[in-house]
Amino acid sequence: MTEIAVLGNGRVGGSLSAALSRAGHQVTVADRSPGAAADAARAARIVINATPGAGSLERLLALREALEGKILVDVSNATVDGPDGLPADLIYPGTSLGRQLQEALPGTRVVKTLNTMLYTVMTAPAALSQSPTAFLSGDDEEAKRVVQGLLEDLGWQRDWITDLGGIETAQAVEAAVLFVPHVMRSGGFAPFAVSIAR
Numbered sequence: 001m002t003e004i005a006v007l008g009n010g011r012v013g014g015s016l017s018a019a020l021s022r023a024g025h026q027v028t029v030a031d032r033s034p035g036a037a038a039d040a041a042r043a044a045r046i047v048i049n050a051t052p053g054a055g056s057l058e059r060l061l062a063l064r065e066a067l068e069g070k071i072l073v074d075v076s077n078a079t080v081d082g083p084d085g086l087p088a089d090l091i092y093p094g095t096s097l098g099r100q101l102q103e104a105l106p107g108t109r110v111v112k113t114l115n116t117m118l119y120t121v122m123t124a125p126a127a128l129s130q131s132p133t134a135f136l137s138g139d140d141e142e143a144k145r146v147v148q149g150l151l152e153d154l155g156w157q158r159d160w161i162t163d164l165g166g167i168e169t170a171q172a173v174e175a176a177v178l179f180v181p182h183v184m185r186s187g188g189f190a191p192f193a194v195s196i197a198r
Contacts, residue, residue, distance in 0.1 A: 005040035008050030053078030086181035098170030117193030132193030
């Protein structure tokens with residue numbers, strides 16, 4: 001059992017917190033009340049950032065002290081939305097939210113993952129007709145091993161998980177969000193994920 005704080009209680013945060021609780025972890029979901037996120041982060045070993053990516057950096061910078069020494073799992077996409085509410089551009093072109101977080105929070109071990117799929121796939125990867133791929137980007141090898149274990153608890157088979165290397169590789173996986181509007185306009189709001197076929 002691991003103490004996990006989930007920041008963000010929308011569809012992504014709610015889905016992850018429910019699935020991780022079912023897997024036997026002690027999960028706290030931080031609401032928007034003052035101090036709730038800091039209290040939850042302080043008491044956890046792992047903090048999951050499921051807040052909207054456009055405001056994540058500012059929100060998490062305010063939690064710098066509470067995040068010291070923690071593993072921060074960033075599943076967000078920082079995008080500028082188009083008129084239809086779907087991603088139209090990246091807020092951090094040439095870098096990534098994951099890298100911005102790591103640079104701003106040097107005492108925190110940031111791991112980027114689960115941002116290349118519809119949120120339903122995060123907790124039910126086997127429901128797709130072919131094997132999806134979950135990517136890991138982060139500078140700390142132990143933190144990535146811990147996060148890989150969490151993914152396996154969510155139903156991800158080990159050979160569906162690809163470690164891309166350091167946090168600089170988050171730039172590539174975050175850019176994949178630009179596929180999303182076109183995939184959804186083409187196929188509707190159906191579960192999908194990026195998959196690497198070998």
